Amino acid sequence: MNDIAINDKSTGTLFRRALDKKLTSGISRQHQDSLRYVYNHFMTFLGDEGREKPLKSLTTGQIEIFLQQFNTSATHYMNKRRDLSVLFNTACRLIDKNLMTIRKTEVRRIKATLHLAYEREQLQPVLDFLKVNHTNLYRCALMTYGCLLRPHEEIRLLTKGHFKMNNTEIHLDGTENKGGRVRTVFVPDYVREELEPVLNTIGRDDNIFSLNKEPFNNSYFAKQWSREKKKLLSHGLIYPKQTLYSFRHTAAIDVFRRTKDVYMVQKIMGHSSVLVTLKYLRSLGEFNTEELRSVAPVL
Incomplete structure (x- = not known):
């Protein structure tokens, strides 16, 4: 420049x-x-x-x-x-000026769109389908669920060098995750066992999906999911609002329901604050009227 x-x-x-x-x-x-x-x-x-x-x-x-x-x-x-x-x-x-020009432009209300979480009985059949039909998409979905990483940036850009401690951890620096902080992610055994055959055959700086130093483009997983989604819908395996991101939402719900610990969910999701996590869980319907009624103050 x-x-x-x-x-x-x-x-x-x-x-x-x-x-x-x-x-x-x-x-x-x-x-x-x-x-x-x-x-x-x-x-x-x-x-x-x-x-x-x-x-x-x-x-x-x-x-x-x-x-x-x-x-x-x-x-x-x-x-x-x-x-x-x-x-x-x-x-x-x-130029040390506080101009209001853009702030005066029209603001439009964005309707929230929910990446509908998978029901428990859906999860394995969907993963099984992807494993047979699209290996890279299957591995991405597995890591989105098992490691709770975001698919299009955090997962798509992973190299062998991100995996530490005998492939049981993924280390991301502040520029490599949305939270902007250094992050260590646990790799479950089922994810590690799927990835190790790949990790054992590529160089330290090679991408785990493209198998060379150049990762696939930004829209790679979005396009691949769009193609496979039509088949998944035709087989009755998913609902229209379920997406690749739904694996992350499903995992967050699973962690919260088992632990009831918002701070644990915050940590494992890599959220910048617990307020973000609370908003996230509320958007997934995890705080309903009955639950709130059961803990309301009494006299």
Whole structure:
């Protein structure tokens, strides 16, 4: 990336500096890609003339016109609004200004979508199906459930070097997991036994799915699941709202029901705080009216 003059206050220059700053701040690869994407599209939208104007001349109306191209869903719109806000607010801090331009843009309500957990009797048949039909997807699902890792970033990027203590632990640094902290993950025997034949044949820096140093792309597991999901549905093995992430939700429910320990769930899930865990469990329906009634204060 080119060096930029500190006194250059044009919108294009400040956004470029803001992007550079965020890319070197330890954010995840997925977040980096999202910021690059919205930066490139916004700079194209502004054109040469718009990029040369001062940041303070950028209007809410202009930004809303730009965001209209992401109208396919409220989630898509709000994700792009969020990413653009990150760059805009970082650019504002570079010139010590607190501009409200993006905050005034339309906010859209996102409907919560639940990755429906698997019922106990579903779990093994679904895993058995994946084991026969798609080895990589099976291993990913097994680790999503057994290690409670997130499939598309944490699991997809695993190499042999992440496995420690005779393959009984996975070690992730702060840049490799959503929580942003160093994390040690226990590997159950059924996961270790499935992975060891692979781990024994690849190099330390090789990805456990691609079997070389270059991992599969960001959407690899999403696309593979989309293909296999049609077959799973046709066989009556899953419900429409059950996804690859559902294995993680199913595991969280299992841990909570066996332990009744929210802090244990927080630790094993890698959540940044117990409040996140409580919200997560509530979204999965683990705190229902009967349970709350049974522990309500009495006089």
